[in-house]
Amino acid sequence: MPDARSGRPATPAEAEREQLRLRELVRPGPARPVRPARVAGLDVAYAPDDSVLAAAVVVLDAVTLEVVDSAHALGRPAFGYVPGLFAFREVPTLLDALERLTAVPELLVCDGHGRAHPRRFGLACHLGVLTGLASIGVAKTAFVGTHAPPGPARGDRSPLVDAGETVGAVLRTRSGVKPVYVSTGHRVELDAAVDQVLALTPRYRLPETTRQADRLCRSVLRARLGG
DNA sequence: GCGACAG
């Protein structure tokens, strides 16, 4: 049974049930896309022995892409690594970091999938529902679904299809470079998510938000471990 | 049955 105090699942079966419960709370995005003023990137770094993890959130001005705020938190992996239940590992610590922000973002850009998940409830959906904020997932590798290779130019995309439904977009953010996997989390439509990712990748393959968060959680972990 | 499997 779930830990009464934390409400966190203790077994894969419980975690799956929790996903089925929470996924009912996912909401679609507005028909007319809202341009966020501040966009946050989230990422986590693990100690080699998996004993601790550092979560970071970096908020950027959506127009200038300059860092306007950031926060981090240290914690313990809250669950073992199980494909499909990955979010349960880092969500608690990511929420700790989010609570420490001063500047609240309108959109969360998560490092992993959203709807492109076996039960349509990946990390991005999970964080979106728990915070109430709009969210999208940008993953570096595929998890579920099939797709044709997108064209070679930046902006080229092809639908990611799983069990007959489009669950995301395989997007080329840099010409001639391996594409990223974009999927919706909470309160955002896929086309809007793709537009956001393109706006966040003027120079590199991964969104500036993800890059900044990655840099921060790594340095926090390094400082914690000593070195 | 076997292999694959976000981070």
Place this chain on the structure above:
DNA sequence: ATCTTGTCGC
């Protein structure tokens, strides 16, 4: 995710 050097190319 993490363990890791050099190397090719803009």
